[in-house]
Amino acid sequence: MIVNSLNIELPVGENFRIRKNRYCCEDLNIEEQKRVSIVSGIHGDELEGQYVCFLLSEWLNNNQDKIKGIIDIYPAMNSLGIDSITRSIPFYNVDLNRVFPGNKEDFLPAQIADAIVEEISGSAVAIDIHSSNIFLREIPQVRMSQQYSEELLPLAKSLGIDFVWIHDAVTVLEATFAHSLNSRGTKTLVVEMGVGMRVTTEYCINLANGIKNMLAQIGVLDIPTKELKQPIISQNGQVYYINSDSAGLFIPSIEHCEYVKKGDLIGKIVAPISGKIEQEIFSPADGVLFTLREYPIVYEGSLIARIFGENI
Numbered sequence: 001m002i003v004n005s006l007n008i009e010l011p012v013g014e015n016f017r018i019r020k021n022r023y024c025c026e027d028l029n030i031e032e033q034k035r036v037s038i039v040s041g042i043h044g045d046e047l048e049g050q051y052v053c054f055l056l057s058e059w060l061n062n063n064q065d066k067i068k069g070i071i072d073i074y075p076a077m078n079s080l081g082i083d084s085i086t087r088s089i090p091f092y093n094v095d096l097n098r099v100f101p102g103n104k105e106d107f108l109p110a111q112i113a114d115a116i117v118e119e120i121s122g123s124a125v126a127i128d129i130h131s132s133n134i135f136l137r138e139i140p141q142v143r144m145s146q147q148y149s150e151e152l153l154p155l156a157k158s159l160g161i162d163f164v165w166i167h168d169a170v171t172v173l174e175a176t177f178a179h180s181l182n183s184r185g186t187k188t189l190v191v192e193m194g195v196g197m198r199v200t201t202e203y204c205i206n207l208a209n210g211i212k213n214m215l216a217q218i219g220v221l222d223i224p225t226k227e228l229k230q231p232i233i234s235q236n237g238q239v240y241y242i243n244s245d246s247a248g249l250f251i252p253s254i255e256h257c258e259y260v261k262k263g264d265l266i267g268k269i270v271a272p273i274s275g276k277i278e279q280e281i282f283s284p285a286d287g288v289l290f291t292l293r294e295y296p297i298v299y300e301g302s303l304i305a306r307i308f309g310e311n312i
């Protein structure tokens, strides 16, 4: 059932809307059903989650009898951004994921954040799907802060995802959707995968299957659970950031998501006008390359890659 879950009147006589598709078990009392919220499109330039929402809805449409709880799917939280290919909320130029928990009395982005928190709070689990930005490609990963890792790790493991990045940067995360929900007791996982403005079909299919597995594990879907591949977890090692020392065009030498050895060539930065190689970039450690520069133009300081080096 597709419904408008949020409607805010805009000054120009239009409305800001968030739509959801609700699936639930027809044989059980609605109050007794566990609710799961699948959220995407908080950033308007991230589209991988759109396809995950489609895949889930398509499957649920054909397997109504397997549904034992409420599954709410919100493909486009920042609907204005998605409609106008804008990461932030258009006209305000505000990143929606930096204004949580929001406020009813404040400007439009804060009103949207407040309404989203109210809507999703109380879910047994929420999954917030992001797809990096147009500059960086990410392997499928769940990110969580140390504070909530104990409750969230078992859920993340049921998704069959490649990598779990547990980090401590709480000051940066406090204004996010996930932090607001987790601090209110609603378990919320953040998935990052792929690249902005694109759809990586393989990642989306795998995540949709992983979400079905998680739903089975918590009793919302009546399907057999599977032993999916276990993620590498960042607790037992170190994340290395590799930034550019010069400006130019980045040409990668390796595929994404590769195990790299210390000293392997990751890529080079070249100068189109002079024909010179400005910089060769080597891996500082053995590990998994989980982030790689997608957009080729770089400046001094641009992020080129992130590598997770396991402590051996």
Ligand SMILES: [Zn+2]
Binding pocket: 042, 043, 046, 130, 131, 132
């Ligand atoms: Zn995002």
